[in-house]
Amino acid sequence: xxxxxxxxxxxxxxxxxxxxxxxxxxxxxxxxxxxxxxxxxxxxxxxxxxxxxxxxxxxxxxxxxxxxxxxxxxxxxxxxxxxxxxxxxxxxxxxxxxxxxxxxxxxxxxxxxxxxxxxxxxxxxxxxxxxxxxxxxxxxxxxxxxxxxxxxxxxxxxxxxxxxxxxxxxxxxxxxxxxxxxxxxxxxxxxxx
Numbered sequence: 590x591x592x593x594x595x596x597x598x599x600x601x602x603x604x605x606x607x608x609x610x611x612x613x614x615x616x617x618x619x620x621x622x623x624x625x626x627x628x629x630x631x632x633x634x635x636x637x638x639x640x641x642x643x644x645x646x647x648x649x650x651x652x653x654x655x656x657x658x659x660x661x662x663x664x665x666x667x668x669x670x671x672x673x674x675x676x677x678x679x680x681x682x683x684x685x686x687x688x689x690x691x692x693x694x695x696x697x698x699x700x701x702x703x704x705x706x707x708x709x710x711x712x713x714x715x716x717x718x719x720x721x722x723x724x725x726x727x728x729x730x731x732x733x734x735x736x737x738x739x740x741x742x743x744x745x746x747x748x749x750x751x752x753x754x755x756x757x758x759x760x761x762x763x764x765x766x767x768x769x770x771x772x773x774x775x776x777x778x779x780x781x782x
Contacts (some may be wrong), residue, residue, distance in 0.1 A: 601664060624641050629675075647675070670764050718776075733768065736754055736764035736765060737768035739754075747762065
């Protein structure tokens with residue numbers, strides 16, 4: 590039996606409800622992206638870990654205030670803003686340039702504005718989806734996951750997958766639909782998917 594029905598709410602809802610597993614999942618899914626943004630913002634060496642930790646500390650304190658008031662508002666955009674501010678604070682604190690200097694501006698320009706995530710890292714959205722799927726995998730029966738993976742990720746024909754897995758074509762479609770619904774539910778408000 591699939592466990593997807595036993596998990597309610599989006600990832601963000603569960604984090605707001607102090608679900609420790611949801612918080613771990615949020616850090617697992619978004620940590621690599623935050624790290625990538627910090628490195629691209631020229632945060633150096635061991636300071637990258639500090640910046641990532643400070644970003645998630647800010648997320649933890651401020652998540653209740655995150656709202657999707659306007660069309661296009663996403664958690665990803667909100668997170669990107671926190672990272673941009675933290676990188677600016679990092680460089681200002683290092684005495685590398687005066688606040689608002691041209692070097693600071695150049696560093697911040699390397700981070701994407703709203704809607705430009707793909708410009709920064711073409712794999713960033715795909716990476717988030719892959720990491721989220723890896724976290725969701727254990728919520729499904731192996732056959733459900735195999736049907737989803739074969740048809741959606743590997744682009745195999747549904748009839749061939751059904752035959753190989755001993756399922757009806759309709760059951761393969763249902764399996765694929767269940768995983769995709771769970772992915773959409775998990776990332777609701779985070780990405781526009």
